[in-house]
Amino acid sequence: MRREWVAAAWTVLTLAMASGVAQAGTTFDAVKARGFVQCGTNVGLAGFSSPDSNGRWTGLDVDICRAVATALFGDAEKVKFIPLSTQQRFTALQSGEVDLLSRNTTWTLTRDTENGLHFAPATFYDGQGFMVAKKAGIKSALELDGASICVQTGTTTELNLSDYFRSHKMTFQSVVIEALSEVNHAFFSGRCDVLTSDTSQLASIRAADAPNPDDYVILPELISKEPLAPAVRHGDDQWFDLVRWVVFATLEAEERGITSKTVDAALTSPDPTVQRLLGVQPGVGHSLGIDDKWVYNVIKQVGNYGEIFQRNVGKESPLKLDRGVNALWTQGGLMYSPPFR
Amino acid sequence: MAIQVLLVGAVIGLVGWLAANALDNLARGSIATGFGFLSRPSNFEVGECLIPCSAADSYGRAFLVGLLNTLKVGGIGLVLTTLLGTLIGIGLLSSNWLAARLARVYVELVRNVPLLLQLFLWYAVITEALPGPRQALSPLPNVFLSNRGLMVPMLAASPAWLSVGIAVIAVVVILLIIGRWRRRPLPPLMAGSLLVGAALLAWLAWGAPTALDVPHLAGFNFRGGMAFSPEFLALLLGLVMYTAAFIAEIVRSGILAVDPGQTEAARALGLSPGLILRLVILPQALRLIVPPLTSQHLNLLKNSSLAVAIGYPDVVSVLDTTINQTGQAIEGVAMIMGVFLVINLTLSALMNWYNARIQLR
Numbered sequence: 001m002r003r004e005w006v007a008a009a010w011t012v013l014t015l016a017m018a019s020g021v022a023q024a025g026t027t028f029d030a031v032k033a034r035g036f037v038q039c040g041t042n043v044g045l046a047g048f049s050s051p052d053s054n055g056r057w058t059g060l061d062v063d064i065c066r067a068v069a070t071a072l073f074g075d076a077e078k079v080k081f082i083p084l085s086t087q088q089r090f091t092a093l094q095s096g097e098v099d100l101l102s103r104n105t106t107w108t109l110t111r112d113t114e115n116g117l118h119f120a121p122a123t124f125y126d127g128q129g130f131m132v133a134k135k136a137g138i139k140s141a142l143e144l145d146g147a148s149i150c151v152q153t154g155t156t157t158e159l160n161l162s163d164y165f166r167s168h169k170m171t172f173q174s175v176v177i178e179a180l181s182e183v184n185h186a187f188f189s190g191r192c193d194v195l196t197s198d199t200s201q202l203a204s205i206r207a208a209d210a211p212n213p214d215d216y217v218i219l220p221e222l223i224s225k226e227p228l229a230p231a232v233r234h235g236d237d238q239w240f241d242l243v244r245w246v247v248f249a250t251l252e253a254e255e256r257g258i259t260s261k262t263v264d265a266a267l268t269s270p271d272p273t274v275q276r277l278l279g280v281q282p283g284v285g286h287s288l289g290i291d292d293k294w295v296y297n298v299i300k301q302v303g304n305y306g307e308i309f310q311r312n313v314g315k316e317s318p319l320k321l322d323r324g325v326n327a328l329w330t331q332g333g334l335m336y337s338p339p340f341r
Numbered sequence: 342m343a344i345q346v347l348l349v350g351a352v353i354g355l356v357g358w359l360a361a362n363a364l365d366n367l368a369r370g371s372i373a374t375g376f377g378f379l380s381r382p383s384n385f386e387v388g389e390c391l392i393p394c395s396a397a398d399s400y401g402r403a404f405l406v407g408l409l410n411t412l413k414v415g416g417i418g419l420v421l422t423t424l425l426g427t428l429i430g431i432g433l434l435s436s437n438w439l440a441a442r443l444a445r446v447y448v449e450l451v452r453n454v455p456l457l458l459q460l461f462l463w464y465a466v467i468t469e470a471l472p473g474p475r476q477a478l479s480p481l482p483n484v485f486l487s488n489r490g491l492m493v494p495m496l497a498a499s500p501a502w503l504s505v506g507i508a509v510i511a512v513v514v515i516l517l518i519i520g521r522w523r524r525r526p527l528p529p530l531m532a533g534s535l536l537v538g539a540a541l542l543a544w545l546a547w548g549a550p551t552a553l554d555v556p557h558l559a560g561f562n563f564r565g566g567m568a569f570s571p572e573f574l575a576l577l578l579g580l581v582m583y584t585a586a587f588i589a590e591i592v593r594s595g596i597l598a599v600d601p602g603q604t605e606a607a608r609a610l611g612l613s614p615g616l617i618l619r620l621v622i623l624p625q626a627l628r629l630i631v632p633p634l635t636s637q638h639l640n641l642l643k644n645s646s647l648a649v650a651i652g653y654p655d656v657v658s659v660l661d662t663t664i665n666q667t668g669q670a671i672e673g674v675a676m677i678m679g680v681f682l683v684i685n686l687t688l689s690a691l692m693n694w695y696n697a698r699i700q701l702r
């Protein structure tokens with residue numbers, strides 16, 4: 001019944017029983033031997049990770065899992081998605097229940113160190129925002145003194161919220177709830193004046209859960225930096241390298257103008273960097289321990305970063321988010337891949 | 342005997358092996374261990390505090406705040422559920438057809454629906470059915486009911502109330518000592534007037550303050566007065582009503598277990614029904630009721646940990662957040678278990694002591 005602390009207690013047990021889940025190379029080898037990637041994703045966050053009407057998982061976070069599976073197995077379907085609550089996510093990764101956590105998770109110092117995680121490059125640069133009912137007539141977060149604020153437990157959101165109100169000498173009443181569905185419910189029923197989360201998630205909740213999306217506005221202030229990044233556990237550098245370079249590959253392909261539609265044509269490109277990237281000239285796979293054609297496979301089956309973004313959270317999606325800081329560095333954004341050589 | 346020693350040895354060995362393994366794994370995964378985090382600033386806000394609290398406080402203090410919230414809902418819940426359960430239990434046996442039916446329907450309905458669902462229901466009723474703070478219902482002057490909870494006026498803070506409290510405690514202690522010394526308590530009337538008199542004197546000594554702290558709308562919410570949040574109310578209602586259904590059955594069976602011959606004999610002696618209940622039935626029924634009642638009380642306290650589902654900041658909720666922010670699940674879970682163990686063992690001890698006192702000697 002008490003789902004998350006049963007999970008926590010269970011983790012305690014698995015941590016106690018597992019005799020060394022995280023030795024060097026073991027994750028990589030274990031995944032290969034198993035034949036599919038176990039990927040921890042969100043229970044349901046439209047645009048990032050949610051099942052579509054046919055029960056197929058879709059979303060930006062989900063596509064990162066698929067990309068990793070494609071790189072390793074040449075097949076985007078060799079993934080098992082394990083939906084995790086905010087509470088369960090780190091223990092699920094630490095205890096080896098998932099190989100990879102791709103679940104709108106903010107990269108922070110504590111998580112990187114004390115939680116024993118390694119973060120791959122951010123796949124979405126976000127910031128925390130506030131959503132209010134339009135009829136409240138609020139224009140700025142600085143007008144929120146004394147408000148009741150709904151927030152989900154176990155998030156960076158909870159901490160930024162306290163910091164922001166403290167630094168602006170404002171007070172608030174927090175209503176901290178465990179399950180996102182109940183948080184949303186409390187907000188839309190009027191229990192709270194404000195809902196706070198990463199802005200992309202507010203947009204997702206507004207699009208998918210609001211009784212009438214037009215009745216709600218997201219205030220202009222962004223009060224934090226939330227680089228959302230895939231994470232793996234400490235102890236297997238080969239696996240970490242793979243995940244990291246898969247993310248880079250989607251960026252590099254976008255920068256070179258290679259999409260899932262043009263990747264076949266690009267195979268005959270005279271450009272040596274493209275030839276190396278797509279495995280026409282050998283090199284990019286060997287040092288990672290996988291097939292040289294891995295980038296080709298990833299782009300062909302999942303797409304480059306721009307495609308992944310637009311289809312899940314950008315203009316082709318209900319969320320309609322701008323690229324903003326998530327544009328490539330060549331377009332004034334933060335997305336940047338080191339050279340593939 | 343030998344088998345028992347072996348078994349205990351095996352269990353200790355197993356626990357030791359598990360612990361060593363866990364530490365080893367945590368170290369390998371470079372996950373932090375130990376309770377050092379308790380003195381670090383928590384940086385998160387707890388929604389309801391019985392003692393002053395802020396995000397600048399330590400995890401240790403946040404834990405204390407959560408613990409007090411658990412004790413608050415548990416303490417009030419135990420009293421109310423016992424009263425309600427007894428009432429319904431007597432109702433089940435009532436010769437009034439309607440009262441007996443209603444009590445039966447209540448018990449069957451409430452006992453057979455999972456508590457978590459009932460909590461969600463109460464929470465939804467409070468947040469959805471009640472109006473926003475601006476349109477709050479006001480059933481009594483200065484009392485407001487809205488989807489932000491129940492706001493009631495409170496006596497404005499004054500040193501007088503502390504003195505009144507001290508005076509009352511002092512008189513109780515003196516009464517107890519006198520009672521011991523006389524080997525029987527003072528007559529209730531005398532004891533009562535002593536208590537009231539002392540409280541009154543203390544109050545008058547501070548100039549008889551009557552100022553009220555009245556809730557009023559300010560910005561988004563009510564300020565001032567005393568507030569019971571929707572989360573607290575939903576949790577309290579859910580726990581009290583759910584547990585009362587079980588207590589009612591215990592009370593009913595306890596009363597039924599008293600030999601009907603006793604009632605007949607009492608009636609033959611000419612005792613009134615009220616006196617029969619008070620002097621003959623209850624003293625005997627209590628002996629049967631108290632032990633199972635204790636386990637219902639323990640259940641209520643344990644079930645209070647469902648609070649996190651509806652956002653009441655009890656000790657489990659605070660420790661959940663702590664676990665998440667520090668990543669130290671083992672320490673957090675150990676603290677949760679420790680808290681409930683201590684609370685429940687204390688309550689059991691009290692109930693056992695009471696049970697021993699009312700047994701036939």
Ligand SMILES: N[C@@H](CCC(=O)N[C@@H](CS)C(=O)NCC(=O)O)C(=O)O
Nearest residue numbers: 043085086104105106155156180201
């Ligand atoms: N990026 C933040 C917040 C991530 C997060 O868990 N957000 C919540 C609120 S939108 C969520 O995804 N909840 C979904 C769920 O638990 O079902 C973090 O890493 O702490």
